[in-house]
Amino acid sequence: MSKTREDMKQSAFQRAQSSLKSFSRRVKREQSSCRAPISFLQLRANTNKQPDRRGNITVIPWTVSAQRGNTISQKENRIVVQEDGYYLVFGQVLFEGQRAFMGYVIQSWSSTEAETRPTELLRCLQDITVGAHDNTCYTAGTVHLLQGDELEMVVPFRPSALISLEADSTFFGLIQLN
Known part of the structure; x- marks a missing residue:
């Protein structure tokens, strides 16, 4: 049950990375769906x-x-x-x-x-x-x-x-x- 500080840092880093990827995909999807095609x-x-x-x-x-x-x-x-x-x-x-x-x-x-x-x-x-x-x-x-x-x-x-x-x-x- 005990986690080392290194394990906790790694885990927090992985969560932040995952959250950033998810945010990035959402922003790209929102931008592409809102933008009208250029003629x-x-x-x-x-x-x-x-x-x-x-x-x-x-x-x-x-x-x-x-x-x-x-x-x-x-x-x-x-x-x-x-x-x-x-x-x-x-x-x-x-x-x-x-x-x-x-x-x-x-x-x-x-x-x-x-x-x-x-x-x-x-x-x-x-x-x-x-x-x-x-x-x-x-x-x-x-x-x-x-x-x-x-x-x-x-x-x-x-x-x-x-x-x-x-x-x-x-x-x-x-x-x-x-």
Whole structure:
């Protein structure tokens, strides 16, 4: 019946260790059950199609390169938001050839406004210096979007822009933050 101090220390240590393991499993289980899955969608330029030139703008043809969740989807060359919230919007375009200024605009078509004009969300503008042949333009930002909003990337005022359609050079996407 008599336990040595060493036995008592060992026993207390084992109980504490067991309690810690149990607590750790419970915290992990509670965290995973409370956390909503994150949705994201990344599009890459579709190499099977040429960019669509509409008057003074160029629209890049897109295809899905990565997607998770169901709160963001693709419709033609736009990204459609299925749930109100905050989102990280990002995009990159690799411009080829010599030009003075190149860039693009990421715009939102609101599902709630009666107007049919888009709202500019992000803009990227690059000055391609003399002698440079290629240049990427990357931008990202956090925005509040509503269900039904549609996002589109356009290259304005450069209908003759040479755009790389490689997946690692030209992409556009959205990550749900909440």
